Amino acid sequence: MTEFRSPEQEISRLRFRLVVAGLFMLVCLGLLAARFFYLQVMRFDYYHTRAEDNRIALVPVPPNRGTIVDRNGKVLARNFAAYTLEITPSQVDDLDDTIERLAEIVEISDYDRRRFKKFREDTKYFESVPIRTKLTDAEVARFIARRYMFRGVDVQARLFREYPQGDLFGHVVGYMGRINSRDVEQLEARGETANYRGTEHIGKRGLEESYEAELHGRTGSEQVEVDAGGRKVRLLSRQTAVPGNSLILTVDAGLQAVAGQAFGNRRGALVAIEPSTGGVLALVSAPSFDPNLFVDGISVADWKGLNESPDRPLLNRAIYSAYPPGSTFKPFMALAGLSLGKRTPQQAIADPGFFMFGGHRFMDDKVGGHGMVDLHTSIVQSCNTYYYQLANDLGIDAIAAFMRPFGFGQITGIDLPGEAEGVLPSPEWKRKRFKRPAQQKWFGGETISVGIGQGYNAYTPLQLATALSAVVNDGVMFKPHVVKYVVDPQTGARREVEPQPVRRIPLKPEHLAAVRAAMVDVNLRGTGARAFAGAAYTVGGKTGTAQVYSLRGTKYKEGNVAERLRDHSWFIAFAPADKPKIAMAVLVENGGFGSRSAAPIARQVIDYYLLGKRPPGQASEDEEAEDGE
Structure with missing residues (x-):
């Protein structure tokens, strides 16, 4: 039998359902309103910024x-x-x-x-x-x-x-x-x-x-x-x-071009400095590299060619590579002898062609020796025996102490990265350099080699040029720098890179004059005479030949030695001699005698700087400009 509900009960149930549904809708609307308030009011700044970021x-x-x-x-x-x-x-x-x-x-x-x-x-x-x-x-x-076809790609x-x-x-x-x-x-x-x-x-x-x-x-x-x-x-x-x-x-592009072309296919370096300011006039490392290769990302072939070349074109020999200075060290040794009272300009020694020390015979480059040799002749004729004896008389500690103010074995602080310190040898240096006690001991024979710029001596061309600048600038040494002005392109205002005197080395004028006079005579009747024959100016200089490896008692014959084991060629120079405007150091790797390889390069550079004279076959800057840079 079917049970019928009363109309009042049905209406009551419907009303209850409507109330529940209404309350549910109110709660939902409340939640939506709360969320809307949270997003539109409380988090307005955050989402407004995100929206703007999508648009802007x-x-x-x-x-x-x-x-x-x-x-x-x-x-x-x-x-x-x-x-x-x-x-x-x-x-x-x-x-x-x-x-x-x-x-x-x-x-x-x-x-x-x-x-x-x-x-x-x-x-x-x-x-x-x-x-x-x-x-x-x-x-x-x-x-x-x-472009519409490529999302994430643009020009x-x-x-x-x-x-x-x-x-x-x-x-x-x-x-x-x-x-x-x-x-x-x-x-x-x-x-x-x-x-x-x-x-x-x-x-x-x-x-x-x-x-x-x-x-x-x-x-x-x-x-x-x-x-x-x-x-x-x-x-x-x-x-x-x-x-x-x-x-x-401070660099002169014309001078740089003359210097660079003077090296030809040879390896080496040149640093020319204005002694009165420390401004670098030319800085060449040969061979070099074309920086345009790197601008757009260097190719594998180009990188391999540069990185694996036996000539190492990426190596800045002028400021990073350190070499024994050979006889270019002798003018500084002469100053040490005068300043420390071990020699006078007139004092002479007998040179039999060798110097005996500890049972070992240190040979001079001239068979039979140079006879009686004073300080002037020792520089002009580059007499090894004179400096063997002088080094022995001075001792290694005195040599190291005297040379240190000239910047040997220290970075100069030039405004280029990658400068090497080089080596100014001393017992202290040797103790730090070697680990085994037997290697740390300093031997007297090592001092003898140091006296002629060999042994552990190792300096960069920049260090030699800077040291020479102090000698010709009456003992005042300036920090070498390449930049002369920093220019604001908007105002045109120039900020000068002020010359920075590093120190004044206490050298007596008469001692400086004696050494400089001997260096002038080097190019008049000494080892540099051929390179500077007929020069229209007076120039001081010193040749140097530095051994690459130990001869171990054998006689050096260039033709019997592999090219990369031949002696390095050095030349240091300053001109004009009475009031120097340029001082330089030139190195030709494995170039042999300094008078043969390095000195002619110096001649070309000084000819251009003082006289505007270019070597045959080199175009002038005006001609280069016509051809386009």
Whole structure:
């Protein structure tokens, strides 16, 4: 039998259900209202910023890097603009497929692919990575027409570095290279990360590295509106980038060219300095390298050619390589003998052609000796026996103490990276250098070798040029520097790099005069006479020949020795002798006698600097300018 409910009960149940449903709806609406209030009111700033970030992008604007010119305004480093095809990997789903499709529009070589892979690995910090650089106008047009097909790919106008003088200034100017992970770590340590947003390259060697802070400038920014694809729609605001400062050098490009060409295919180095200021007039390391090879990422073949070459073109021999100075050390030894009271200019010794010490015969270069030799003759004729005896009389501690103020065995502080200290030998140095006690002992025979610039002596051409500058500048030594002015490109204001006197070495004028007079006579009737025959100026100098390996009692015959085991050729010089404007050190690796290889190079350089005379076959700067830099 079916049970019927009363109408009152049904109405009551319906009302209850309506109340429950109404309450549920009110609770839901309340929750929605609360959430709406939370999002629209309490979290308004946060979500407004995120929305604006989706619509507005802050794009870094890299600054224009400063230029580098020589003392006469000749351009050594400058910028040029070019288009680059770049991929932002984080925005690309299939990178390989994207590259293949791009290759149908613009040419992408295997080298471009390898470079892209390397850049992507080394520069994860940056958003975009170039797949092709220096696009032609036609290639840019072809891509722009199809850009909608490539998310995360775009064309950028970038500044590239150019070095018009090529390998002539490779070691001075250095080069720009792409920022890698190590560079990023260094920027983070210095707190300069923000200033390198959007910048892909940084100075790696030479002045590009040491003056990076001056050359780089300050990064600007653009606030742009972007579409859903991340492409610019319109510019909203701009903070202008501040261009980097430019550098005017003390170096003379013409003098550098004469010096560089004088080396020809030989290995070696030359450093020429203005004694009264420490300004570097020329700094050559031969062979050199073309810094333009590094600007766009050096190829494997080019890198292998430079890195594996037996001539080591990447090595800056002028400031990093240390060599025994040979007889160029004798003028400094002569000053030591005079200053420490062990010799007078008139005092003479008998030279039988050798010096006996500890049962060992130290041979002179002239069979039978030079006869009676005073200080003047010892320098002019480069008498070894005189300096064997002098070294023995002075002792190694006195020699080391006297030579230290000249900067031997110390960095000079030149404004170029990678300078070596060299070796000023002493018992203290030897104790630090060797581990075994038997090796740490200093022997008297080692002092004898030090006296003629051999043994453990090892100095850079820069150190010798700096030390000579002090001798011809009456004992005042200046810190060598390559940059003369730092220039603000916006105002044109010049900030001079002030000459910095390092020290005044207490040398008596009569002692300096005696040594300098002997060095002048070297080029009149001594070992440098042939190289400076007919010179229209007076010049002081000293030849030097430094052994590469121990003869062990045998007689040296150049023709019987492998080329890279032959003696090094040295020459130091200053001119004009009465008021020197230039002091230099020249080294030719395995060049033999200093009078034969190094001295003629010095002659060409001084002829140009004092007389404007160029060697036959060299074009003038005006002729070079007509041909284009």
